Amino acid sequence: MSSKKMITLKSLDGRTLEVEEAVAKKSPMIKKMIEDEDVMEDEVDDEDNDNDNVVHLRKVTYKVLDKVMEYCKRHVNDDEKVVNEDELKAWDQDFIVKTDKSTLCNLLLAAYYLNIQSLLLLLSKNAFHKTGEDKTMEDMRILLACQQ
Amino acid sequence: MALGKKCRSSLLKRSVSFGGGEGFVRALGRKRIEIPDAEDSYSGLSPKTPLKKQRSECFAFDFDFEGESSKLEALPQEILIKILCGVEHEDLKQLFHVSKAIREATLIAKQFHFAYSTPRKIRAFRTKIDFSESNDELEEIEAPNAPRQQRLHRALPSQKKLEEISVNLLDSLEEGMRRGLFMDEDDE
Numbered sequence: 001m002s003s004k005k006m007i008t009l010k011s012l013d014g015r016t017l018e019v020e021e022a023v024a025k026k027s028p029m030i031k032k033m034i035e036d037e038d039v040m041e042d043e044v045d046d047e048d049n050d051n052d053n054v055v056h057l058r059k060v061t062y063k064v065l066d067k068v069m070e071y072c073k074r075h076v077n078d079d080e081k082v083v084n085e086d087e088l089k090a091w092d093q094d095f096i097v098k099t100d101k102s103t104l105c106n107l108l109l110a111a112y113y114l115n116i117q118s119l120l121l122l123l124s125k126n127a128f129h130k131t132g133e134d135k136t137m138e139d140m141r142i143l144l145a146c147q148q
Numbered sequence: 149m150a151l152g153k154k155c156r157s158s159l160l161k162r163s164v165s166f167g168g169g170e171g172f173v174r175a176l177g178r179k180r181i182e183i184p185d186a187e188d189s190y191s192g193l194s195p196k197t198p199l200k201k202q203r204s205e206c207f208a209f210d211f212d213f214e215g216e217s218s219k220l221e222a223l224p225q226e227i228l229i230k231i232l233c234g235v236e237h238e239d240l241k242q243l244f245h246v247s248k249a250i251r252e253a254t255l256i257a258k259q260f261h262f263a264y265s266t267p268r269k270i271r272a273f274r275t276k277i278d279f280s281e282s283n284d285e286l287e288e289i290e291a292p293n294a295p296r297q298q299r300l301h302r303a304l305p306s307q308k309k310l311e312e313i314s315v316n317l318l319d320s321l322e323e324g325m326r327r328g329l330f331m332d333e334d335d336e
Contacts (some may be wrong), residue, residue, distance in 0.1 A: 056241075072199055103222070106276065108223075108231075109220075109223070110217055112223055112227060121230070124227065124230035124231045124233075124234065125230075125233075125234050126234065127230075127231040127234055128231070128235045133310040136235055136236075136239040136243070137242055138244060139244075140246060140250075143220050143231075144220055144221075144246070145217045145218075146218075146219055146220060147219055
């Protein structure tokens with residue numbers, strides 16, 4: 001029985017989130033950080049066992065990180081063929097709807113920072129309301145006010 | 149210079165300080181305004197000379213100031229465009245006045261709208277596909293100011309070239325006939 005390796009992600013505000021390695025690796029940036037660490041481990045003595053598999057993400061807050069990982073968890077099997085597209089799309093839309101606007105903005109920035117293309121694309125498409133002209137400026141203001 | 153107050157809702161309150169204390173550059177709409185380092189906050193400013201170069205320079209800085217620079221504009225243009233593609237064409241106009249970076253991205257997004265999708269204002273066919281009726285109606289509807297497509301024009305061949313071509317064709321035709329390729333042609 002294969003035990004799944006867990007990775008600890010440390011957010012900007014110091015809180016940690018534990019996820020499966022495959023899920024964390026949805027982000028090429030995290031993937032690289034993990035793999036670089038593995039390379040380092042061989043060269044250095046195993047003194048710092050506490051720091052094993054902790055990835056520090058200095059630009060992402062815990063709240064946003066949690067959301068990102070939620071997305072990654074759902075999409076971890078995307079490359080395999082057993083994907084029900086409609087179901088996935090429905091889940092994505094639900095994901096967007098559940099999240100408040102300002103978090104969505106931060107998610108956008110995080111997706112860019114973590115380089116998760118599919119999430120980035122999803123968020124870009126949904127950044128603006130499609131209904132009603134007045135909403136556009138409102139949306140724009142929220143996006144601009146967004147700080148990470 | 150008197151600084152009047154405009155009632156524009158200031159979308160952007162961006163203050164970038166250059167080397168601490170020289171002054172603030174505040175961007176509102178299209179005008180770049182430099183104001184002396186003063187304590188009071190302005191809701192609107194009357195325009196002075198635009199400082200275009202400074203503006204583009206300030207985005208090269210790393211945005212870790214105390215200032216409230218917009219993280220959105222720190223994103224590469226590619227992503228800004230993707231975001232703006234979600235906006236309806238008519239609404240894109242409003243976004244021109246937000247900032248320079250957004251205006252540029254908006255312009256490009258605008259072109260995408262027409263390259264790949266039918267603009268909403270024109271309803272080409274009232275009923276499903278009815279060519280006979282719709283022609284008159286099309287003329288009544290005003291164009292949505294679609295940006296000009298830049299299609300490559302092939303210049304029509306000049307008279308001289310045309311003559312050359314015609315000659316060549318005739319030549320090959322005659323040759324073909326000689327060779328008996330055109331069996332059914334009448335030989336002249």
